[in-house]
Amino acid sequence: MKPLGPIPPGYIAIDGELAISGNMASALVESAGETPLFVYSRDMLTQRVAALRAAMPARLAIHYAVKANPFGPVLDHMAGLVDGFDIASGGELAIVLRAGIDPARVSFAGPGKRDSELEAAIIAGVTLNLESEGEAARALAIAGQIGRKPCLAIRVNPDFDLKGSGMKMGGGAKPFGIDAERVPALARHLIAQGAEWRGFHIFAGSQALSADAIIETQGQTLDLAARLAEETGVALPKCNLGGGMGIPYFPGDEPVDVARVGAALAERFEALPEVLRDTHFCMELGRYLVGEAGVYLTTIVDRKVSHGETYLVTDGGLHHQLAASGNFGTVVRRNYPSAIATKFGAPVEEEASIVGCLCTPLDRLADKGGFPRADVGDLVAIFCAGAYGASASPAMFLGQGPAREILV
Numbered sequence: 001m002k003p004l005g006p007i008p009p010g011y012i013a014i015d016g017e018l019a020i021s022g023n024m025a026s027a028l029v030e031s032a033g034e035t036p037l038f039v040y041s042r043d044m045l046t047q048r049v050a051a052l053r054a055a056m057p058a059r060l061a062i063h064y065a066v067k068a069n070p071f072g073p074v075l076d077h078m079a080g081l082v083d084g085f086d087i088a089s090g091g092e093l094a095i096v097l098r099a100g101i102d103p104a105r106v107s108f109a110g111p112g113k114r115d116s117e118l119e120a121a122i123i124a125g126v127t128l129n130l131e132s133e134g135e136a137a138r139a140l141a142i143a144g145q146i147g148r149k150p151c152l153a154i155r156v157n158p159d160f161d162l163k164g165s166g167m168k169m170g171g172g173a174k175p176f177g178i179d180a181e182r183v184p185a186l187a188r189h190l191i192a193q194g195a196e197w198r199g200f201h202i203f204a205g206s207q208a209l210s211a212d213a214i215i216e217t218q219g220q221t222l223d224l225a226a227r228l229a230e231e232t233g234v235a236l237p238k239c240n241l242g243g244g245m246g247i248p249y250f251p252g253d254e255p256v257d258v259a260r261v262g263a264a265l266a267e268r269f270e271a272l273p274e275v276l277r278d279t280h281f282c283m284e285l286g287r288y289l290v291g292e293a294g295v296y297l298t299t300i301v302d303r304k305v306s307h308g309e310t311y312l313v314t315d316g317g318l319h320h321q322l323a324a325s326g327n328f329g330t331v332v333r334r335n336y337p338s339a340i341a342t343k344f345g346a347p348v349e350e351e352a353s354i355v356g357c358l359c360t361p362l363d364r365l366a367d368k369g370g371f372p373r374a375d376v377g378d379l380v381a382i383f384c385a386g387a388y389g390a391s392a393s394p395a396m397f398l399g400q401g402p403a404r405e406i407l408v
């Protein structure tokens with residue numbers, strides 16, 4: 001038997017069934033109409049942001065990285081919880097504007113912004129986190145043509161990366177951001193051209209669980225911001241410290257000790273150099289805020305045995321949960337947290353693999369896990385499905401189409 005990832009805290013059984021925000025899984029499926037279904041918990045989102053705020057210095061603003069989960073009702077709920085939003089495309093710009101989010105709270109990072117996206121962002125008054133000198137020149141030219149003052153920040157490609165992070169976003173040659181040594185000259189140029197100067201965006205990595213690694217990176221980020229602001233010659237208005245805090249997905253993973261991260265950051269905030277004295281700081285987080293608040297529910301449509309191994313074949317799969325199948329940036333496939341939702345908390349009775357309905361051996365949601373005996377009609381739950389699930393999976397593969405989504 002292979003171990004399963006840790007089920008996030010807060011999920012309980014009611015009458016032997018997984019309950020989400022107090023609703024039994026089968027009742028949620030009934031109200032949504034059918035599986036596959038993503039269920040997101042409003043309470044868990046609220047509690048997550050509150051706990052993070054309690055751990056972090058009050059001066060730190062919390063931003064939500066929309067790409068983790070752009071589902072409308074989730075975004076609406078997050079709008080009442082967080083201070084700002086980070087978007088990564090013109091499509092996400094349209095989504096946040098449609099949600100009625102104040103553009104002054106939004107920043108737009110991401111390589112390869114098209115002229116039409118730059119123009120839409122400048123018209124809306126969103127802050128552009130510039131990814132290159134070329135993009136800076138295009139943004140200034142477009143702003144000049146339409147007679148608007150652009151809100152511009154520079155995404156810095158830092159000369160360090162976040163140790164132990166699942167995805168490295170800094171350190172060495174990268175398509176993201178502008179190499180640190182070229183930043184002060186560009187910043188002076190933007191200010192001289194009359195842009196509304198919004199400061200630096202320094203994102204060094206993602207999905208780290210080690211508080212020490214995050215503390216070290218935040219320290220390096222503050223040092224770099226101070227050095228670059230000093231060389232630019234003006235006090236820094238804003239500094240986006242990036243994100244980095246991950247969630248436990250796999251066996252043996254432990255949650256980030258946010259209290260320690262917050263205490264270390266508070267200490268650094270007590271001793272800021274002059275150029276950072278009045279800076280507005282934020283962190284931008286995606287999966288940390290929403291990942292554990294989501295569950296993907298599928299129905300077992302077949303139960304079969306092949307060469308002595310049991311397969312529970314579901315109506316879902318990698319087309320909605322690419323990450324759980326191990327096909328979204330992981331090197332070694334390990335099991336996500338999963339359970340039989342209609343027998344939640346029941347003792348393990350057998351070894352089984354949970355697979356999807358696509359005809360590819362890649363479509364495996366749990367490999368040789370231990371589960372209570374499950375049959376056709378039982379519901380399977382894949383946890384940690386609140387981030388990079390529905391919108392980060394190839395829903396059109398094999399003509400399957402998207403899963404349903406609800407916020408409860």
Ligand SMILES: *Cc1c(COP(=O)(O)O)cnc(C)c1O
Pocket residue numbers: 065067068086088109203206207242243244245284285286287288387
């Ligand atoms: C993707 C992304 C994030 C969010 O990453 P998570 O791992 O989901 O927290 C934050 N900032 C930027 C610039 C990103 O590209």
